[in-house]
Amino acid sequence: MSFIAKLIFSNTSIHYEIAKSSFIIGDLYILDIFGYYPSFILSIYSALISAGLIIVVPMLKFINKPTSIWLNLVFIINLISSIYFIFFSEYFTYSMWSFLEIYWKTEIYIWLIIPYFLIIGFIPLPAEFFTKLKYVFITLVYAIIFSCIRYIAIIYILREFSYIYMAVLFFMFGPFFDLIYIVSFYSVFVNKISKKLRKDNSKWEWLY
Numbered sequence: 641m642s643f644i645a646k647l648i649f650s651n652t653s654i655h656y657e658i659a660k661s662s663f664i665i666g667d668l669y670i671l672d673i674f675g676y677y678p679s680f681i682l683s684i685y686s687a688l689i690s691a692g693l694i695i696v697v698p699m700l701k702f703i704n705k706p707t708s709i710w711l712n713l714v715f716i717i718n719l720i721s722s723i724y725f726i727f728f729s730e731y732f733t734y735s736m737w738s739f740l741e742i743y744w745k746t747e748i749y750i751w752l753i754i755p756y757f758l759i760i761g762f763i764p765l766p767a768e769f770f771t772k773l774k775y776v777f778i779t780l781v782y783a784i785i786f787s788c789i790r791y792i793a794i795i796y797i798l799r800e801f802s803y804i805y806m807a808v809l810f811f812m813f814g815p816f817f818d819l820i821y822i823v824s825f826y827s828v829f830v831n832k833i834s835k836k837l838r839k840d841n842s843k844w845e846w847l848y
Contacts, residue, residue, distance in 0.1 A: 668745070717811055758826060
């Protein structure tokens with residue numbers, strides 16, 4: 641994926657390299673690209689806008705409660721990040737490469753955990769083995785594809801809009817976001833099984 645990212649973001653005037661990082665399953669190849677440090681003015685504007693949205697969003701009736709809570713978490717994290725860059729920007733030690741290294745290592749751990757997580761959850765469900773295996777495979781493929789898409793999006797955002805959004809990208813669109821779609825796939829599977837077995841009362845009992 642880093643080689644594709646290199647083709648996307650390199651041009652005639654700027655040529656990025658790919659650096660290696662050792663990992664438990666071998667070397668990771670990560671695009672060595674620079675990001676954009678936020679200016680003092682941008683940090684102030686970002687803090688003010690985030691603080692305002694934290695107040696306004698819960699008042700908007702057309703936004704449902706779960707979405708409102710999720711958006712508020714995004715704005716709270718961004719507010720903290722903005723305040724950090726206003727007062728302590730000289731202590732910011734992360735680079736684009738170090739962030740992408742953490743991102744990829746976290747994602748690979750999640751890919752390794754997904755089969756075990758879902759298999760344990762599927763064990764008590766009355767469904768065929770290959771049906772369960774199919775959902776595990778679909779979830780894993782989705783995780784890999786979605787991680788690659790986020791990788792490109794993260795590089796673009798940090799390069800074009802600054803490191804001020806790094807915290808939001810990791811905490812709200814990193815491992816937390818992975819948990820959402822893993823639970824979603826599991827819920828879809830359970831819903832499908834429950835509809836199939838709706839009329840079979842013998843199946844609606846504790847299996848433990």
